[in-house]
Amino acid sequence: MEKQLEDLKAIREMMEKSSKFLSLSGLSGVMAGITAILGAAYAYFFILGEHIAVAKILLILDAIIVLFISISFGIYFSWKKARKSNQKLFNKVTLRILYNLSIPLFVGGILSGIFISRGEMEIVASITLIFYGLALVNASKYTIDEIHYLGITEIILGLAAAIFLYNGIIFWTIGFGVCHIIYGLIMYKKYDLK
Amino acid sequence: MANIIANLNKAFESRIRLGIMSVLMVNESADFGTIKDLLELTDGNLASHLKALEGSDYIECSKQFIGRKPNTKYTITALGRQSFQEHLNALANLIR
Numbered sequence: 001m002e003k004q005l006e007d008l009k010a011i012r013e014m015m016e017k018s019s020k021f022l023s024l025s026g027l028s029g030v031m032a033g034i035t036a037i038l039g040a041a042y043a044y045f046f047i048l049g050e051h052i053a054v055a056k057i058l059l060i061l062d063a064i065i066v067l068f069i070s071i072s073f074g075i076y077f078s079w080k081k082a083r084k085s086n087q088k089l090f091n092k093v094t095l096r097i098l099y100n101l102s103i104p105l106f107v108g109g110i111l112s113g114i115f116i117s118r119g120e121m122e123i124v125a126s127i128t129l130i131f132y133g134l135a136l137v138n139a140s141k142y143t144i145d146e147i148h149y150l151g152i153t154e155i156i157l158g159l160a161a162a163i164f165l166y167n168g169i170i171f172w173t174i175g176f177g178v179c180h181i182i183y184g185l186i187m188y189k190k191y192d193l194k
Numbered sequence: 195m196a197n198i199i200a201n202l203n204k205a206f207e208s209r210i211r212l213g214i215m216s217v218l219m220v221n222e223s224a225d226f227g228t229i230k231d232l233l234e235l236t237d238g239n240l241a242s243h244l245k246a247l248e249g250s251d252y253i254e255c256s257k258q259f260i261g262r263k264p265n266t267k268y269t270i271t272a273l274g275r276q277s278f279q280e281h282l283n284a285l286a287n288l289i290r
Contacts (some may be wrong), residue, residue, distance in 0.1 A: 005286045007212055011282065014216035018224070020234050092228055094222075 021093045021143045025077035026192050030068035038174035039066035040118030044169055058118060097142045104135035125168030129175045144191065149167025150183045203281040205250050210243045215278045218253060218270040226266045252277060
């Protein structure tokens with residue numbers, strides 16, 4: 001009896017481990033959220049008053065810095081978690097996830113670039129939220145379930161940002177800031193504290 | 195009771211073989227190195243279990259070259275999938 005139960009547990013664990021990226025740390029989400037809020041606050045208080053030509057460049061720089069810091073924290077915390085559970089950070093599953101994330105992200109990035117170059121900044125918050133959400137939904141089958149719901153949330157916020165076009169920065173801050181922190185804490189509590 | 199136990203497949207008795215079959219159930223294919231890392235095994239140990247499963251036609255392997263390095267890829271056969279599923283059901287029935 002005991003052995004059969006152990007067998008079933010081992011089978012389930014191996015199926016999950018071999019097909020899902022489980023080293024994703026909740027702390028990555030929390031840090032990404034904090035970074036996004038700081039970036040948005042900087043944009044709101046210092047950039048939006050600038051002349052449009054200057055604002056464009058500063059906004060893109062701001063976004064790139066936020067993205068860079070978030071990804072760095074993401075890799076750092078995942079690397080730490082992978083090491084703790086004695087796993088490799090980069091394996092077949094990681095590559096599969098990155099591939100599935102990258103397609104919507106690249107399309108969204110390019111589309112945002114096109115609109116920014118036309119000076120239509122209002123729609124960018126909506127586009128980044130929607131495509132980021134689609135990327136998460138797309139990659140979520142290879143990782144923990146929470147990512148799927150985070151993705152759906154981002155998509156809904158993105159659509160709302162398109163409806164309330166001139167309040168984009170609020171939705172952007174909720175989507176990339178608050179949601180990341182909330183989901184990050186949920187994930188941290190559920191998976192990391194074990 | 196005897197009948198239920200008879201459904202347990204002897205070929206899957208070892209934990210290592212359970213691991214190999216589990217990996218191949220949920221992945222289209224897996225190469226030797228990936229399985230080795232997942233199960234944390236030595237080359238020789240893994241190879242002997244793979245050979246046994248291959249002998250029962252539960253898995254099949256295909257060799258290819260990635261650049262100059264030989265790469266052995268394993269996939270589960272239809273028979274393997276069915277047998278493993280039956281084994282899983284038998285396990286589940288036993289603990290019920």
